[in-house]
Amino acid sequence: MSEKHTHDVVIVGSGLAGLRAAVETAGRLDVALISKVFPTRSHSGAAQGGIAAALGNEEPDSWEWHMFDTVKGGDYLTDQDAAEVLTRDAVRAVYELEHMGVPFNRNPNGTIAQRAFGGHTRNFGEAPVKRACYAADRTGRVILDTLYGQCVQRGIHVYPELSVVDLLVRDGVVCGVVALDWATGALHVFHAKAVMLATGGFGKVFKTTSNCFANTGDGAALVFRHGFPLQDMEFVQFHPTGIYGLGVLISEAARGEGGILRNRLGERFMERYAPTIKDLAARDVVSRAIMSEIRAGRGIDGRDFVYLDLTHLGKERLAERLSDISSFVRIYLGIDPAEAPIPVQPTCHYMMGGIPTDVDGRALDVQGRPIAGLYAAGECACVSVHGANRLGCNSLLDLVVFGRRAGRHMAAQVPSMDLTPLPSQAEAPVRERMEKIKERTTGVRPAVLRERMQQEMMERCGVYRTREGLDKALETVRGLQEECRRNVFLDYRGERYNTDLMEALELESLLTLAEVILVSAASRRESRGAHSREDYPDRDDQNFLHHSLVYRDGDKIGVAAKPVSITRFEPKPRVY
Amino acid sequence: MVLTFEIFRFDPEHDAEPRYQTYRVSADPTERILDCLNRIKWEQDGSLSFRMSCGHGVCGSDAVRINGRCALACQKLVKDVAENQPVRVEPLPSFRVLKDLVVDLEPFFEKVHWVKPYLLGSPEVPEKERLQDPEERKKLDHVIRCILCACCVASCPVAAENERFLGPAPLVWAFRYIFDTRDKERKNRLRAVDTPDGAWGCRNHFECTRVCPKEIPVTKSINIIKREIEKVLR
Ligand SMILES: Cc1cc2nc3c(=O)[nH]c(=O)nc-3n(C[C@H](O)[C@H](O)[C@H](O)COP(=O)(O)OP(=O)(O)OC[C@H]3O[C@@H](n4cnc5c(N)ncnc54)[C@H](O)[C@@H]3O)c2cc1C
Numbered sequence: 001m002s003e004k005h006t007h008d009v010v011i012v013g014s015g016l017a018g019l020r021a022a023v024e025t026a027g028r029l030d031v032a033l034i035s036k037v038f039p040t041r042s043h044s045g046a047a048q049g050g051i052a053a054a055l056g057n058e059e060p061d062s063w064e065w066h067m068f069d070t071v072k073g074g075d076y077l078t079d080q081d082a083a084e085v086l087t088r089d090a091v092r093a094v095y096e097l098e099h100m101g102v103p104f105n106r107n108p109n110g111t112i113a114q115r116a117f118g119g120h121t122r123n124f125g126e127a128p129v130k131r132a133c134y135a136a137d138r139t140g141r142v143i144l145d146t147l148y149g150q151c152v153q154r155g156i157h158v159y160p161e162l163s164v165v166d167l168l169v170r171d172g173v174v175c176g177v178v179a180l181d182w183a184t185g186a187l188h189v190f191h192a193k194a195v196m197l198a199t200g201g202f203g204k205v206f207k208t209t210s211n212c213f214a215n216t217g218d219g220a221a222l223v224f225r226h227g228f229p230l231q232d233m234e235f236v237q238f239h240p241t242g243i244y245g246l247g248v249l250i251s252e253a254a255r256g257e258g259g260i261l262r263n264r265l266g267e268r269f270m271e272r273y274a275p276t277i278k279d280l281a282a283r284d285v286v287s288r289a290i291m292s293e294i295r296a297g298r299g300i301d302g303r304d305f306v307y308l309d310l311t312h313l314g315k316e317r318l319a320e321r322l323s324d325i326s327s328f329v330r331i332y333l334g335i336d337p338a339e340a341p342i343p344v345q346p347t348c349h350y351m352m353g354g355i356p357t358d359v360d361g362r363a364l365d366v367q368g369r370p371i372a373g374l375y376a377a378g379e380c381a382c383v384s385v386h387g388a389n390r391l392g393c394n395s396l397l398d399l400v401v402f403g404r405r406a407g408r409h410m411a412a413q414v415p416s417m418d419l420t421p422l423p424s425q426a427e428a429p430v431r432e433r434m435e436k437i438k439e440r441t442t443g444v445r446p447a448v449l450r451e452r453m454q455q456e457m458m459e460r461c462g463v464y465r466t467r468e469g470l471d472k473a474l475e476t477v478r479g480l481q482e483e484c485r486r487n488v489f490l491d492y493r494g495e496r497y498n499t500d501l502m503e504a505l506e507l508e509s510l511l512t513l514a515e516v517i518l519v520s521a522a523s524r525r526e527s528r529g530a531h532s533r534e535d536y537p538d539r540d541d542q543n544f545l546h547h548s549l550v551y552r553d554g555d556k557i558g559v560a561a562k563p564v565s566i567t568r569f570e571p572k573p574r575v576y
Numbered sequence: 577m578v579l580t581f582e583i584f585r586f587d588p589e590h591d592a593e594p595r596y597q598t599y600r601v602s603a604d605p606t607e608r609i610l611d612c613l614n615r616i617k618w619e620q621d622g623s624l625s626f627r628m629s630c631g632h633g634v635c636g637s638d639a640v641r642i643n644g645r646c647a648l649a650c651q652k653l654v655k656d657v658a659e660n661q662p663v664r665v666e667p668l669p670s671f672r673v674l675k676d677l678v679v680d681l682e683p684f685f686e687k688v689h690w691v692k693p694y695l696l697g698s699p700e701v702p703e704k705e706r707l708q709d710p711e712e713r714k715k716l717d718h719v720i721r722c723i724l725c726a727c728c729v730a731s732c733p734v735a736a737e738n739e740r741f742l743g744p745a746p747l748v749w750a751f752r753y754i755f756d757t758r759d760k761e762r763k764n765r766l767r768a769v770d771t772p773d774g775a776w777g778c779r780n781h782f783e784c785t786r787v788c789p790k791e792i793p794v795t796k797s798i799n800i801i802k803r804e805i806e807k808v809l810r
């Protein structure tokens with residue numbers, strides 16, 4: 001049996017994107033906010049470094065410089081019309097967060113404090129600029145808490161610990177979702193005029209990642225399974241400084257505050273790769289530099305990591321501005337960053353790709369037409385403001401700018417929309433999927449398949465890629481998909497908090513997305529931003545200055561190109 | 577090394593009473609207890625339920641009791657407990673068990689909501705940011721670290737006896753807004769916690785401070801609220 005609910009709008013995901021949209025619709029629409037984890041547990045809370053906006057509180061700055069950096073950072077695959085919306089709205093968005101109560105760090109004159117971050121420059125690339133607004137190294141956490149508080153104040157209806165496991169689509173119109181309630185094991189059918197997906201990233205496709213366990217990309221996977229496209233999925237950001245072995249992030253703020261990367265010879269090697277802004281080059285550039293150092297045998301002790309040196313920053317600065325990071329290093333490595341350098345290596349961090357949307361959060365089909373009833377925002381979406389490589393601090397900005405715009409668009413449009421009747425037996429396909437898994441008493445555990453996928457993706461679809469490696473990985477992933485369909489079994493068939501079942505369902509999402517990433521990566525025979533093909537080491541604007549769309553076409557997978565919006569900045573070679 | 581765990585198991589729908597189940601796990605000294613729990617779930621017994629998400633002490637999901645002390649499973653390492661085997665892992669005390677290590681946190685969140693965890697500012701706001709003195713803002717440095725893990729409430733002897741006691745984390749959230757110079761409801765916020773079950777319920781046991789994984793000076797913050805009440809309301 002299933003419970004049924006009807007709301008104007010269902011928002012799936014309660015990170016900053018989902019919460020910001022909910023706040024915008026409050027009082028105007030009847031909104032349900034569904035989240036796999038309790039809202040304050042969402043991964044937005046892990047964001048450390050800051051949110052970008054050209055407030056100019058520390059030194060002169062302008063939204064045009066910010067826009068240029070965003071476009072250049074994205075290796076010219078950024079849609080410039082969208083980047084303009086993002087960077088023009090940034091200043092207002094940060095003031096608005098301040099008005100809502102976000103406890104930003106302050107300057108002596110009382111204004112919001114700002115610091116340097118990778119790829120953010122003054123005067124179109126001249127030198128680093130202080131553009132990141134922050135609250136110590138807990139920026140995401142405090143914004144999440146603030147927006148959650150706003151939702152509490154507005155009485156938003158939250159359904160915590162429910163996972164959306166299917167999208168309900170009738171005649172091409174999205175009209176609801178099916179969700180599984182972890183506390184009871186019951187299925188819930190949500191009927192709505194519009195569904196907004198804000199399910200975040202999917203770093204868990206890879207072995208080493210800064211992402212949380214909940215980041216399995218269910219929203220993006222559902223969209224794909226229903227035949228809608230995903231865009232630019234080959235662009236996976238590897239953040240240069242994950243704690244060695246663990247993947248836990250050391251924010252770029254550490255370098256923004258003056259931290260330096262060093263190889264086994266003690267060299268500040270970024271001087272060679274990015275002479276102008278050195279350690280503060282864009283992430284893809286720094287991650288490749290680290291991998292090159294490691295490949296040349298200049299990793300620490302010849303191993304697969306380098307050092308991030310913060311020892312010269314002094315205890316006080318570390319305590320005041322990088323205290324969480326310092327405590328991670330102390331807890332997990334037993335190192336005091338004021339005394340010793342931190343072993344780091346690139347870690348899978350952010351998905352530039354996702355559900356294609358317009359600047360109002362409307363999800364788009366292969367032809368670029370809005371899909372009736374479907375919205376998306378946040379990391380699961382692709383507007384695309386991040387192009388081939390996202391700049392630090394631009395994601396939190398993206399979440400609040402486009403979360404709000406999606407909310408605003410829904411508030412304006414949904415009242416005049418009708419409820420599309422649900423497909424008959426809405427939850428039947430999910431029930432069948434679950435029954436099949438639960439029926440089996442032997443086979444392979446989900447964790448085994450997941451680990452094999454993560455290992456394979458890390459090895460063959462990481463910072464560097466080749467045709468051969470991608471083909472091999474695709475074969476592996478398809479084999480794992482088959483095994484997942486036929487062979488996955490559970491130890492536990494009960495109803496309550498069946499996390500065993502949860503992981504089996506999440507594995508389906510992960511394997512779906514792994515395949516899409518690989519197909520997309522194989523089709524882009526050039527190197528651009530975070531997508532680095534050793535067999536095609538150069539950017540090829542002639543043939544590949546376009547977005548990739550990957551979609552399901554019956555049993556096959558289709559790939560299509562979509563034009564990039566270029567308004568102000570013509571593509572140029574990208575040097576830092 | 578190989579560790580022996582004794583883990584609290586209970587499915588209120590099927591079990592008459594809880595039991596402890598023994599597992600043996602091999603792990604490196606620098607691995608997290610959360611890694612061990614996952615290894616048990618992934619390799620030995622998928623029926624074990626617990627919450628987790630971020631894996632590095634920022635989301636507050638995996639608060640449990642490890643060898644008698646409330647902590648985040650992702651922040652305790654194998655080497656911290658290796659001396660004390662078998663390692664007992666239990667759900668947070670004082671909360672209703674939903675299954676195994678998963679407890680019902682609804683009463684906890686209700687109390688957090690009760691303190692109005694949102695800024696009640698003046699309706700007219702400037703075009704730009706409101707100015708705030710960095711020294712004033714600094715007063716919030718500690719409390720904004722709270723991740724709502726509930727370790728403190730689960731360890732508080734007063735909360736264990738009196739379910740009406742607001743409890744340490746909600747008081748931390750009261751502090752967060754009482755001492756935010758931008759908030760306009762300071763007096764009312766102080767009045768709200770000026771009760772025997774509010775700030776005055778705390779009897780300075782310091783248990784909350786000892787267990788807080790974010791090293792928030794919880795007891796001290798409660799005492800600062802008490803002092804502020806005396807200063808402003810008396
Ligand atoms: C360690 C770290 C540090 C970062 N630091 C910064 C930074 O300093 N600045 C910056 O700009 N960006 C930063 N980022 C990136 C940024 O934090 C993320 O891109 C962003 O938080 C994603 O937000 P979101 O709202 O899209 O999703 P999330 O915050 O990830 O939330 C996803 C939501 O979807 C829900 N969900 C998922 N699947 C389902 C399902 N099937 N059913 C129901 N609900 C579901 C989850 O419960 C969750 O509520 C950082 C990222 C990481 C990992």
Ligand code: SF4
Pocket residue numbers: 731732733734735743744777778779780781782783784785794795798
């Ligand atoms: S100090 Fe107060 S709140 Fe903390 S544990 Fe003791 S009685 Fe409870």
Ligand code: SF4
Pocket residue numbers: 721722723724725726727728729744745748787788789790791792794
């Ligand atoms: S005060 Fe500390 S122990 Fe209590 S909920 Fe917050 S972080 Fe957890």
Ligand code: FES
Pocket residue numbers: 628629630631632633634635636637638639648649650651
């Ligand atoms: S898993 Fe997030 S705090 Fe431990």
